[in-house]
Amino acid sequence: MSDTLLVSTRKGLFTVARKAREWQIAGVDFLGDNVTLTLKDRRDGLRYAALDHGHFGVKLHRSTGNGWEEIAAPAYPPKPEGYEEHDMWGRPLNWTTARIWALEAGGADEPGVIWCGTLPGGLFRSVNHGKSWDMVRSLWDHPKRRQWMGGGADLPGLHSVCVDPRNSKRVWVAVSTGGIWFTEDAGASWSLRGEGMRAEYAPPEQTHDPIAQDVHCLAQCRAAPQRMWVQHHNGIFVSSDEGKTFKEITGVEPSAFGFPVVVHPREPDTAWFVPEIKDEKRIPREGKLVVTRTRDGGKSFDVLTKGLPQSHAYDVVYRHALALDDAGERLAFGSTTGGLWVSEDQGDSWACVTHTLPPVYAVRFA
Numbered sequence: 001m002s003d004t005l006l007v008s009t010r011k012g013l014f015t016v017a018r019k020a021r022e023w024q025i026a027g028v029d030f031l032g033d034n035v036t037l038t039l040k041d042r043r044d045g046l047r048y049a050a051l052d053h054g055h056f057g058v059k060l061h062r063s064t065g066n067g068w069e070e071i072a073a074p075a076y077p078p079k080p081e082g083y084e085e086h087d088m089w090g091r092p093l094n095w096t097t098a099r100i101w102a103l104e105a106g107g108a109d110e111p112g113v114i115w116c117g118t119l120p121g122g123l124f125r126s127v128n129h130g131k132s133w134d135m136v137r138s139l140w141d142h143p144k145r146r147q148w149m150g151g152g153a154d155l156p157g158l159h160s161v162c163v164d165p166r167n168s169k170r171v172w173v174a175v176s177t178g179g180i181w182f183t184e185d186a187g188a189s190w191s192l193r194g195e196g197m198r199a200e201y202a203p204p205e206q207t208h209d210p211i212a213q214d215v216h217c218l219a220q221c222r223a224a225p226q227r228m229w230v231q232h233h234n235g236i237f238v239s240s241d242e243g244k245t246f247k248e249i250t251g252v253e254p255s256a257f258g259f260p261v262v263v264h265p266r267e268p269d270t271a272w273f274v275p276e277i278k279d280e281k282r283i284p285r286e287g288k289l290v291v292t293r294t295r296d297g298g299k300s301f302d303v304l305t306k307g308l309p310q311s312h313a314y315d316v317v318y319r320h321a322l323a324l325d326d327a328g329e330r331l332a333f334g335s336t337t338g339g340l341w342v343s344e345d346q347g348d349s350w351a352c353v354t355h356t357l358p359p360v361y362a363v364r365f366a
Contacts, residue, residue: 002325002365005332006047007340008035011358013049015366016340023342023353029068030061037320039103040366043111046129047366050100058097058118062130073097074116074124074133088149093120099153104161107168117158121148121175125187136187139173144192144211148178151214151233159319160218164225172228172243174218179210180230180243196246200234217319218243219263219271227268231261231319236273238298249298254285260322262331269297272324272347274317274333282316289313291333291347307350308341315339320362334360 003018004026013035017026030051039048047063050073060073076095079085085093098119106113116124116133123136139145148156157176164170169186172193180194194210206212214233221227230237230246235256237246249256257278264270273292276284284290288311291304309315315335322333331343338357341350 001327001330004366006038006364006366007334008038008362009358009360010034037100037103037362038364041105048103052099071130072132101157101159102161107163110168115161119155119157121156121158123158139190147211148175151176162220165222174215177214179213193243197237198234216259217261219261221263221268222265224268229261229263229271231258252301259319262322262324264328270295274322283314287312289315293347304347321360323363323365325365332363334363
């Protein structure tokens, strides 16, 4: 089990370590800067941190364990001369990296390969540990890509990347809002997946259109990659055929809305979520912070509360802010109000590490 957490926040990257059965803040990097995401590459131990400097742009840093060095950030190509494209509000869509929203390592057989998802929806791939990046033009230039639109952000965002552990050329990505896309040739071509998902916010003729789906987070079971879980704007969906079709899980209490989902690495029927009231409210129901867990593929859910605040708790947990370790035992999540909780027993009980961090964007075990 991992004894280290990387916590990305509005004001720095916090390293949290387990010492003598307690989790403590062990250090902070990029103090005062907006850190949106990290990656610990288990193949070589390298760490990556994505920063958003606002007016000064998006930056990417890499660490071997002895400090951080700035490396190339994914960059969009120039627009073709005379080409016009607009966002969902009718404003010109800039081909510029607005945010790094996904960082995932490639397969064990392709050292140095890193996948990177961004706003406004571009997918990038590096084959040299982030030294340089190539845009995956086959997806960006796909004729249906222009149908993507913003979800929580004004711009489309590619936020989830799942690499098939059986064959690293097979990759799934998820877009808010633009559905789930799949390649079986390392990005040379793409197909749209996700039949069965439902977008009640869309016009009736688009409700079940796979490209209209606002996928909040996509997770895949490492031992059974055909099983995929989705936390969607309209609820929870599960697939048993590699994302070709999904079944909606109904009757989930206290809510089926949320942003993150993680799935057990060996038990495809076991997944965790952090629910809240959807749309205009976006707070925990009745001010009670809970985690929900299914162990039977969505037939039933445990509402996990031990150690979590059950009154006047208004913590929102973003899509990258719930983490599960490789053993499938420890979980951690951080919130928009600066809280950080860890569980040592698959969520049965929780310990608050701190409630005074800056707003938390992402949590990962290192």
